[in-house]
Every structure is written in structure tokens, then in C-alpha cells.
Amino acid sequence: MPKLSRSDWYDLARDMNWTFGYVNEADVFPEELSGTGRVPPEAWLAWDEPYKISYREYVHNQVTKDTTTYSLKNAVGRSKLFDQLDPGWKSVVVAHYGAIAMPEYLASFGEARMGRFGRAAAWRNTATFGTLDEVRHGQIQTFFPYGLLGKEPRGDWALKAFHTNNWITLAVRHLFDDMFVANDALSVAIQLTFTLETGFTNLQFLGMAADAIDVGDLEFGSLISSIQTDEARHAQQGEPTIKVLIDNGHKEYGQFLVDHMFWRAWRAFALLTGLSMDYYTPLDSRKMSFKEFIQDWVVKQFADQFRDYGLDFPWYWDEFINELDWYHHAIHTVVWNYRPSVWWNSDAGVSPKERQWLEEKYPGWNRAFGKHWDVLTENVRTGNLAETFPETLPVACNLCQLPIVRAAGVLAGAHTDPAPLRHVHNGRVYQFCSEPCRWIFTRRPERFAGHKSITDRLWTGDINPPNIGGVLAYMGLSEAEHGVDADNYAWANGKH
Amino acid sequence: MALLPLSGTFLGDVTTVGVVVDDEDTAEAVGQKIAHHAVGRRVAARTAPIRVRLGGRVLDPDEIIGRTGVSPYDHVEVFFDE
Amino acid sequence: MSDWHDVATLDDLWEGDVAEVAVGPDTILLAHLPGRQVRAYQGICPHSEYSLAGGDLDGDVLTCTGHLWEFDLRTGEGVNPSNCRLYEYPVRLSGEQIAVSVPTDGRPHYNRCRG
Numbered sequence: 001m002p003k004l005s006r007s008d009w010y011d012l013a014r015d016m017n018w019t020f021g022y023v024n025e026a027d028v029f030p031e032e033l034s035g036t037g038r039v040p041p042e043a044w045l046a047w048d049e050p051y052k053i054s055y056r057e058y059v060h061n062q063v064t065k066d067t068t069t070y071s072l073k074n075a076v077g078r079s080k081l082f083d084q085l086d087p088g089w090k091s092v093v094v095a096h097y098g099a100i101a102m103p104e105y106l107a108s109f110g111e112a113r114m115g116r117f118g119r120a121a122a123w124r125n126t127a128t129f130g131t132l133d134e135v136r137h138g139q140i141q142t143f144f145p146y147g148l149l150g151k152e153p154r155g156d157w158a159l160k161a162f163h164t165n166n167w168i169t170l171a172v173r174h175l176f177d178d179m180f181v182a183n184d185a186l187s188v189a190i191q192l193t194f195t196l197e198t199g200f201t202n203l204q205f206l207g208m209a210a211d212a213i214d215v216g217d218l219e220f221g222s223l224i225s226s227i228q229t230d231e232a233r234h235a236q237q238g239e240p241t242i243k244v245l246i247d248n249g250h251k252e253y254g255q256f257l258v259d260h261m262f263w264r265a266w267r268a269f270a271l272l273t274g275l276s277m278d279y280y281t282p283l284d285s286r287k288m289s290f291k292e293f294i295q296d297w298v299v300k301q302f303a304d305q306f307r308d309y310g311l312d313f314p315w316y317w318d319e320f321i322n323e324l325d326w327y328h329h330a331i332h333t334v335v336w337n338y339r340p341s342v343w344w345n346s347d348a349g350v351s352p353k354e355r356q357w358l359e360e361k362y363p364g365w366n367r368a369f370g371k372h373w374d375v376l377t378e379n380v381r382t383g384n385l386a387e388t389f390p391e392t393l394p395v396a397c398n399l400c401q402l403p404i405v406r407a408a409g410v411l412a413g414a415h416t417d418p419a420p421l422r423h424v425h426n427g428r429v430y431q432f433c434s435e436p437c438r439w440i441f442t443r444r445p446e447r448f449a450g451h452k453s454i455t456d457r458l459w460t461g462d463i464n465p466p467n468i469g470g471v472l473a474y475m476g477l478s479e480a481e482h483g484v485d486a487d488n489y490a491w492a493n494g495k496h
Numbered sequence: 497m498a499l500l501p502l503s504g505t506f507l508g509d510v511t512t513v514g515v516v517v518d519d520e521d522t523a524e525a526v527g528q529k530i531a532h533h534a535v536g537r538r539v540a541a542r543t544a545p546i547r548v549r550l551g552g553r554v555l556d557p558d559e560i561i562g563r564t565g566v567s568p569y570d571h572v573e574v575f576f577d578e
Numbered sequence: 579m580s581d582w583h584d585v586a587t588l589d590d591l592w593e594g595d596v597a598e599v600a601v602g603p604d605t606i607l608l609a610h611l612p613g614r615q616v617r618a619y620q621g622i623c624p625h626s627e628y629s630l631a632g633g634d635l636d637g638d639v640l641t642c643t644g645h646l647w648e649f650d651l652r653t654g655e656g657v658n659p660s661n662c663r664l665y666e667y668p669v670r671l672s673g674e675q676i677a678v679s680v681p682t683d684g685r686p687h688y689n690r691c692r693g
Contacts, residue, residue: 392514
């Protein structure tokens with residue numbers, strides 16, 4: 001037992017600072033890697049994380065978490081629990097592993113960059129734990145799906161997805177490269193830990209763990225809870241960082257970084273969580289709609305934080321709130337249509353009962369989106385399945401890399417013109433799904449200009465042959481891996 | 497004869513699709529090529545003629561797309577004329 | 579203005595125990611500390627809204643199971659982090675009966691802290 005209480009020794013043990021005698025400040029903290037140069041070095045000494053932990057305590061806690069989670073996995077792995085899960089829920093899990101396991105590991109790069117180039121010793125200390133957290137999350141989220149391989153071969157997409165040019169991967173990789181793989185320490189703190197983790201994922205993981213337990217997926221529920229406890233701790237890095245930035249007169253820059261990443265996080269959430277909550281999770285287990293979830297958790301929570309720190313709402317706030325009604329519904333229709341191109345089984349989620357729920361939660365859903373599903377349903381019923389599959393690609397946004405669905409925005413009354421937004425940079429035409437995506441691109445075009453969207457790759461001959469077969473092969477999917485309708489079309493026959 | 501990449505939206509659909517047409521195609525043919533990816537798939541089929549709007553102007557069905565001033569990656573809107 | 583509510587007896591809440599009770603919309607954590615000391619605080623953690631009654635009480639210090647935040651239940655002060663305290667309700671002991679005073683101001687009675 002330590003003789004002193006933590007507060008007696010903590011600062012001394014944590015604050016490993018010294019004055020550089022042999023090297024320059026700029027050599028130790030190059031701006032490209034640190035990003036902290038706007039604020040003088042002494043001002044960073046005010047950086048303080050609210051929740052303190054020592055290395056000994058950290059290791060003790062993590063061992064306990066791993067022991068609990070792995071024991072549960074061993075017990076559940078011998079049962080038939082996974083086989084009994086709803087097919088839509090299995091899709092939630094398989095989609096999650098492919099999209100998230102590798103980014104969690106890559107997030108350890110961002111954490112390690114803060115652990116080295118964060119300008120305060122306290123920050124570097126917290127980031128060191130964050131690095132270990134993210135290594136753990138990468139490992140545990142590839143190991144758990146490995147255990148599913150006997151039942152779900154596409155569990156290996158936890159590892160594989162990021163090594164392909166699948167269109168979902170392109171979107172997720174572009175986002176996370178921007179957020180933490182190729183980002184300086186200050187921006188990682190504000191964009192990963194403050195904007196994404198504090199703003200979105202902490203809350204999402206809480207909800208997801210509860211849903212998992214509700215549908216009977218104890219293994220996934222326990223895994224997600226175990227991860228969430230780490231996230232909540234290392235996400236603390238954002239608040240002290242933004243506080244130091246604002247206290248030293250750089251609110252505008254902090255606001256820019258938040259505005260940039262809040263929109264991108266919203267796009268990723270609409271894709272992954274929007275589809276999961278409103279279409280894949282079985283109806284009986286839905287506690288709230290995706291829109292209610294974002295309103296209750298993200299909007300309220302962020303409203304508090306913006307106020308507390310003197311930040312403003314992002315300039316596109318009205319557009320964001322408006323999109324809660326329609327954007328993810330459009331993306332869902334496209335993902336289902338392109339179901340062979342994703343590594344999970346897309347759950348249409350539009351049985352008569354589910355459509356009733358959608359109309360209740362999103363008044364006008366039938367008028368804007370139900371019409372497409374009427375046509376799709378009719379094609380399924382009459383055995384005209386070929387017409388439910390695509391023959392070309394949608395045009396992807398050159399920032400978020402997701403399909404441009406302004407056409408659906410027109411149906412929902414949010415836009416008047418379905419045409420993609422454009423920007424010409426060095427003679428190349430870039431197309432965007434929204435004003436915020438175009439704004440993010442044009443503020444720092446050199447950061448994004450070299451990237452080709454999946455549609456660019458089709459147009460410029462990277463994908464051969466330039467047809468849907470070539471596209472699926474380019475995306476790294478063997479025929480056995482193509483996603484199929486999760487319910488084998490039971491929804492279309494009204495038997496769901 | 498040259499390939500012409502375009503983005504096209506059929507009004508009433510959810511998404512904009514990428515297509516490659518021939519610059520010698522008529523507006524009618526371009527409209528059909530884009531409608532192929534939407535009509536009967538997500539947009540209910542109708543008997544009305546299909547028209548193409550480029551930069552705010554509805555093209556004559558016989559107009560050759562390559563002579564309309566169109567550039568690669570331009571957007572065209574396709575719709576039922578009724 | 580506030581009203582006193584009988585919420586439990588010492589038979590329900592032994593020394594070293596915590597329990598959750600509800601009074602109207604208020605979720606309240608009761609704690610029986612060594613030396614016949616009973617305290618009442620907000621029932622949900624000010625951090626991430628986990629129920630504090632599921633936490634571990636060691637002496638006077640309660641550790642929330644959500645993210646291991648620690649609170650001194652003698653005072654309601656946060657131990658880790660230290661910049662966060664629990665909302666406290668007055669408690670009255672009459673024999674075995676525990677009563678808690680809940681303000682009737684129609685406002686929520688809890689503090690929130692993030693981290």
C-alpha cells in the first residue's frame with residue numbers, strides 16, 4: 001500500500017518537464033507533428049486532466065477488465081448464443097468489426113503522437129495510457145471476431161477491411177487518416193478525443209452496449225462496455241487542450257478544428273450508427289430512433305460543452321439538424337442496393353411493421369423514401385431480383401467519400417437542386433455532397449486533393465473492367481463474401 | 497467518338513450515379529442510359545418521355561451531347577416529361 | 579420549499595451499504611457510513627449517468643462502476659476527479675426511520691461534470 005495519498009505525489013511523478021539546453025524548442029516539438037506552437041510553452045503547464053490515474057492503478061484496472069471480458073467470451077463462445085441472434089443484429093456486429101477494429105489500432109498512432117509531441121507533461125502522460133488503450137482495443141476487436149470465424153467467415157474483415165479498397169473502407173480510412181493517422185497532436189486532441197470521442201462515441205458505445213445486452217449478445221455488450229471505460233478516460237484530453245487554446249486567445253482555431261471534425265463524425269455516424277439503430281436492430285429492441293439518440297445525447301451534450309467553453313455551434317448547425325430527418329435513410333437505401341459490395345448482410349428493415357415505426361419516428365418517411373422501397377419490394381415479389389442490384393456506382397463525395405444523395409434531400413424538402421456541389425482545384429473537378437464537405441476541402445485543399453473517390457477510380461480507369469463485376473473485385477470481395485439481404489427478403493413478403 | 501464521364505440524377509431517385517456515355521450520343525440516349533440505373537429499380541416506371549436538363553436548359557432529344565458545351569464530370573438531371 | 583419523505587429504515591440499509599430510492603423524479607443514493615451516519619446524494623453519477631448504487635463502497639469512498647470515478651460520501655466531494663461534487667439532500671433519522679428532504683422547486687437536483 002502506498003504511504004502517501006495520490007494527490008501528494010501525483011503531480012511530481014507526472015510532470016516530467018525540463019528546460020532544453022542543447023536543442024531548440026522547434027526541434028523537440030516540430031509544428032507539423034505537435035501543432036501546439038500557437039500557444040507559448042509555459043502556458044501549456046496549465047493543462048490538467050480531471051481524472052487522475054497512476055501506472056500501477058492503470059495496469060490493475062486493465063487486467064481486471066481484460067479478465068472479465070475474456071472469461072465471458074470463453075463462456076459464451078461455447079454456447080449457441082451467436083446462432084440465435086437476430087440476423088440484423090449480426091450485421092451490426094460484423095459491420096462494426098470491419099469498420100472499427102483497425103481504426104482503433106491506428107488511433108494508437110494518434111495517441112502516441114500526443115504522448116510524444118503533446119506540449120504538456122500531463123498531456124503526454126494521459127496520452128501514453130491512451131496509446132495502450134487503443135492497442136488493446138485494436139487487439140480485442142480483432143480477437144473477438146476471430147472467435148466468430150466458424151459461424152461468420154467475414155469476421156476476418158475486422159483485419160481485412162482496411163487492407164482493401166472497399167468503398168466503405170475508403171470512407172472510413174479517409175476520415176481516420178484525416179483525424180489521427182496524419183494529424184498533429186493538438187488536432188488529434190481536439191478532433192479525435194474532444195469532437196469524436198466525447199461528442200459521439202462515448203455515448204454511442206453506452207447505447208450500443210445496452211442494445212447488445214437487450215438482444216442477448218452478451219459477448220459484444222461486454223466487449224463494448226470494456227472499451228467504453230477506456231474511451232471515457234482518454235477522451236479527457238480534449239477538454240484541457242481546448243481550454244488552453246481558448247484561454248490563450250485561439251478560440252477561432254479551436255472552433256475551426258471542431259467544425260471540421262464534427263461534420264465528418266456526423267457523416268460516419270449516419271452511415272454506421274444510423275443504419276444500425278433504425279434498420280438493423282430488431283424492432284422490439286429499439287429503445288429510441290437514431291434521430292432521438294442524436295438529439296438526446298449528441299446535441300444536448302455538445303450544446304452544454306459549446307456553452308461552457310465559449311465555443312459556438314458549428315456554422316452549419318441548421319443543416320446538421322435538418323439532416324437528422326433524412327440523410328441516413330438515403331444512405332441506407334444505397335447501401336442495401338449495393339449490398340454485394342459490403343462485408344455484412346444488409347438488413348432492409350422495411351417490413352410493414354418496420355415501415356410503420358419509421359413513419360412514426362420520421363413523419364414523411366413513406367412519402368420521401370417509402371416510394372423507393374415500394375419499387376424494390378415489387379421487384380422482389382415478382383422475382384425480378386436483378387433490378388434490385390446496381391449496374392454502376394453512385395457518385396461519391398470527394399470529402400466524406402459517401403454517395404452523393406442530394407437527390408434524396410430534394411425529396412425531403414431540404415434541397416432544391418440534386419446536383420453535386422463542385423470545386424475546381426488545379427484543373428481537377430471535385431464533387432461534394434454538402435456545403436460543409438466542400439468547406440472542409442476548400443479550407444485546406446492540399447490535404448485532400450490527391451485522393452480519388454471510388455467513382456473517380458471508375459471514371460479514370462483504375463477499375464477494370466469498368467462494370468459492377470470489376471467494381472466488386474476491386475473492392476476485395478470474393479463472391480462468398482458479398483453481402484446478401486439479411487432476412488432473405490422475408491420483409492418483402494410481409495412475413496417478417 | 498469519345499467517352500464522356502457524367503454524373504446524373506434521375507429526379508425522384510435517392511442518389512446521383514456515375515455513367516460514361518459517348519459524346520456522339522443524343523440527349524435521348526444519355527437520358528435512357530441514366531434512367532436505366534433508376535427507373536424500375538427505385539423510381540416507378542411511367543410511360544412519359546424522358547428528358548435531360550443540362551445547366552438549367554432542357555436538351556432537345558436529338559441534340560448531340562458532345563455539342564452542348566458539356567464538360568467531363570458535368571451533372572445532368574433526367575426526368576419524366578409530363 | 580421542500581418536503582420530507584420517509585424512504586427507508588436502518589433495517590433496509592445496514593452500515594457499509596448503499597441503496598437507490600426514488601422520490602418523484604429524483605433518483606437518490608442512500609449511504610450508511612460507519613458510525614450511524616446516513617447520507618443522501620444524487621443517485622446517478624455526474625459523469626456519465628451510471629447508477630451510483632451499483633458502485634463499491636470502501637470506508638467512506640464510493641467508486642462508480644462506470645468509469646471508476648471516486649466520491650467521498652462523508653462530504654459528497656469528488657476524490658478523483660476532485661473538481662466534481664455530488665448534490666446532497668438533507669437526511670433526518672428518527673429511530674430506525676430514514677427521511678430525506680427533497681426541494682419542491684420543480685428543478686433537477688443533480689450536478690453534472692464531464693471528463
